[in-house]
Amino acid sequence: MNLLSTNVIMISLLTSVHLDTLKEMLDKSELEMYITEAVATVNHRYKLHYHITPPVGWMNGPNGFLFYKEEYHLFYQYYPYDTQWGPMHWGHVASTNLIDWRPLPTALRPADEQCFSGSAIDNQGIMVLMYTAHQSTKNPPFYNESQYLAFSVDGIDFHKYKGNPIAIKPPPGTQDFRDPKVWRHGMHWYVVLGSKTRDQRGAAILYRSTDMIHWQFQSVLAESSGALGNMWEWPDFFEINGKFILMISPRGIIPSGDRFKNTCQTGYIVGTFSYATCQFKQEVGFQELDYGHDFYATHTAERNGKRYLIAWFGMWESVHPEDADGWVGAMTLVRELDLVGSRILMKPVEAITSLREETILEGEFHHNASIEFEKTGEIIVNLDLTENIELEITGTLGGDRLSVRWSLDEGKMVVDRMGEIRQVGWEPLDTVIWRIFLDTSSFELFCGEGEVVFSSRVYPLGEWRVSNRGPQSLHVVAYTLKKKRKAN
Ligand code: FRU
Numbered sequence: 001m002n003l004l005s006t007n008v009i010m011i012s013l014l015t016s017v018h019l020d021t022l023k024e025m026l027d028k029s030e031l032e033m034y035i036t037e038a039v040a041t042v043n044h045r046y047k048l049h050y051h052i053t054p055p056v057g058w059m060n061g062p063n064g065f066l067f068y069k070e071e072y073h074l075f076y077q078y079y080p081y082d083t084q085w086g087p088m089h090w091g092h093v094a095s096t097n098l099i100d101w102r103p104l105p106t107a108l109r110p111a112d113e114q115c116f117s118g119s120a121i122d123n124q125g126i127m128v129l130m131y132t133a134h135q136s137t138k139n140p141p142f143y144n145e146s147q148y149l150a151f152s153v154d155g156i157d158f159h160k161y162k163g164n165p166i167a168i169k170p171p172p173g174t175q176d177f178r179d180p181k182v183w184r185h186g187m188h189w190y191v192v193l194g195s196k197t198r199d200q201r202g203a204a205i206l207y208r209s210t211d212m213i214h215w216q217f218q219s220v221l222a223e224s225s226g227a228l229g230n231m232w233e234w235p236d237f238f239e240i241n242g243k244f245i246l247m248i249s250p251r252g253i254i255p256s257g258d259r260f261k262n263t264c265q266t267g268y269i270v271g272t273f274s275y276a277t278c279q280f281k282q283e284v285g286f287q288e289l290d291y292g293h294d295f296y297a298t299h300t301a302e303r304n305g306k307r308y309l310i311a312w313f314g315m316w317e318s319v320h321p322e323d324a325d326g327w328v329g330a331m332t333l334v335r336e337l338d339l340v341g342s343r344i345l346m347k348p349v350e351a352i353t354s355l356r357e358e359t360i361l362e363g364e365f366h367h368n369a370s371i372e373f374e375k376t377g378e379i380i381v382n383l384d385l386t387e388n389i390e391l392e393i394t395g396t397l398g399g400d401r402l403s404v405r406w407s408l409d410e411g412k413m414v415v416d417r418m419g420e421i422r423q424v425g426w427e428p429l430d431t432v433i434w435r436i437f438l439d440t441s442s443f444e445l446f447c448g449e450g451e452v453v454f455s456s457r458v459y460p461l462g463e464w465r466v467s468n469r470g471p472q473s474l475h476v477v478a479y480t481l482k483k484k485r486k487a488n
Contacts, residue, residue: 024159032105035080043325046441046459049376049484050355051313052076052093052101052331058083059329061234061297061312063090064107064120068127068155071096072301074310075107075129076331077117083320083328088114088134094155097351098308098334107158108150116145117179117234117297121189127152128212130191132178133165145170145177147193149212161213168207168215173198179234181299182212185275191215192235194248197223202232202250206278218278221246222269228286229253229265234297237273237280240307241339244273244280247289249297258412258423259288263317266290266298270342284342291424292444292455293417294318295332307337309346313442313455321459322441332455333437333444340429345450348437352378355481365476370467372396373438376481377464381434381474390470391436393443395460402443402458403469404434413447415454426452438464439481 038056047053057080064075071094078091090108093101108115108131118131129150137144146165150158170177174196182191189209196202203223207215221237224230229250236247247268253260270284289298290311298311313330314320320328335346356378361371365381383389389406405414406426414423428448435446445454468474 021159027109028105031080031109035106038080038326042327044485046322046325047327047485048330048439048442050099050352050481051333051439051442054078054080054091054327054329055103056080056327058085059091059312059327059331060085060314061117062299062310062331063117063131064129065299065301065308065310066120066122066127067301067303068120068122069125071155072098072303072308073120073127073155074101074331075120078106080106083323083326088116090115090129090131092156097354098349099351099355104156107152108160111160113148115148118147119181119299121182121184123212125153127155127158129158130166130180130182130212132180134178141175144175147177147180163213166213166215168193169217171195171197171203171205171220176231181234181236183238190218190237192221192237192246194232194235196231200230201226202229202248202252204232204235204237204246204248206237206280208278219280221280222248222282224250227253233264234266234299236298236300238300238302238307239273240337240344243270243283243339243342245270245339245344246280247298247300248286250286261422262293262296262315264296264315266296266311268344270339287343288424289344289346290332290453290455291413291422292415292453293420293422294457295455300337308349309335309337311455313457318457320457330442330457335450335453338450340449340451343451345429346453347446347450348435348444352437356479357482358480359477360480361476361478363475365468365474367468367471367473370465371476371478373464373466373478373480374483375438375440375463376483377436377438377466377478378481379434379436379438379466379476379478381436381476383432383434383474384472385428385432387472388470389472389474390468391434392467392469393438393458393460394465394467395462396465397460397462399461400459402456404436404445404454405470413445413452413454415443415445415456417456417458422454422456424452436466437481438466 079086113133116132149161201224230252
């Protein structure tokens with residue numbers, strides 16, 4: 001059935017529906033038909049199996065992460081029509097275990113606004129999305145950012161609030177005011193937004209409301225002194241183990257030694273917070289959360305006392321070889337957070353073990369020995385840090401390579417992606433292991449209890465080959481992980 005005849009049938013079925021709603025439904029079904037057809041043209045050579053990727057087109061930051069009606073929902077910045085960033089939609093997936101995600105229809109489409117990042121809450125069975133409406137203007141600075149709401153009663157079909165934009169005032173002197181992260185505490189809704197000061201220093205601003213429509217400014221939770229960037233995107237604010245964490249994604253931090261080597265950064269500030277005064281008192285300043293090449297725009301959700309985090313497995317301005325294949329972008333694995341001292345630990349969610357299939361090695365991994373995986377694998381390495389360690393990760397047919405090293409002299413963990421080095425000191429808290437996840441074109445390394453983590457995209461050709469290039473024999477357990485598609 002072609003598009004037109006489907007539309008005619010829908011029109012005749014829905015003549016009693018208000019015209020706006022009808023148009024929305026037609027646009028929506030047209031988009032889903034486009035996606036279904038375009039998916040058939042995607043080349044899967046680099047497509048990830050157990051990470052979230054867009055069905056087709058472009059994906060960037062995660063949005064609206066929440067548990068709603070027995071499932072986790074995750075939305076994402078999405079442009080279905082090209083493999084470049086474009087007018088932002090919200091793509092949508094859901095999962096019961098944070099590992100197996102099922103695609104759902106695109107939740108938000110741009111109209112007079114682009115649907116920039118935001119978050120979701122469950123308000124007595126109604127899912128409410130709060131997001132940034134990014135609109136072009138005729139005069140400099142040529143854009144404006146305000147906040148919109150959208151609703152759903154089933155978590156699948158979304159309707160924008162007719163009274164948008166809602167009443168929430170940006171800080172004076174800037175039009176950059178985006179990425180609302182909303183939560184409830186007691187009788188109030190709270191939201192933190194990313195912004196900047198009049199003199200271009202990143203800032204995170206807190207507001208409060210009783211109805212989610214009218215918001216009152218409460219405080220500037222924190223702002224950059226200048227060294228911490230000129231715009232803070234994607235703020236998140238939550239309590240863990242008695243402390244409050246302000247998580248931010250700053251733009252414009254200048255690299256310094258081993259630190260801040262990516263185009264944009266993601267990290268957190270630890271402190272205390274009082275809901276009575278809405279003041280956040282910093283105890284430990286900005287620390288990076290992940291040391292890999294491709295990690296930005298984190299987003300967290302809480303359930304049963306556990307705090308889960310997901311991030312864009314990407315970075316502005318990086319090159320994406322999958323661009324030629326009809327899709328671009330991915331999300332990291334979901335990680336469970338803990339706070340020990342002033343350090344956030346990240347561990348992959350427990351259900352990841354349900355993906356294990358075949359054990360391909362359990363025992364000694366000798367100097368210069370290799371193991372091979374077809375696209376997906378998990379490797380757990382027991383380490384002796386009194387000697388240097390090196391794993392070389394390549395493709396059986398060439399392509400990108402990556403080397404993971406423990407440098408004894410420097411006491412540093414090093415991830416070297418073809419000369420692009422990311423490194424950081426590592427003092428294990430307890431367990432002295434590496435846990436590595438490989439998925440077609442991605443690498444994630446969790447050191448110890450998750451005190452040091454690297455997330456990097458890497459594009460080998462053929463299958464994965466992992467070789468022990470260090471002086472010592474290692475004790476390794478290696479599994480293949482379940483694949484979503486049979487052929488690539
Ligand atoms: C980073 C970000 C957000 C913005 C969105 C636009 O995630 O730049 O600040 O809402 O992406 O796609």
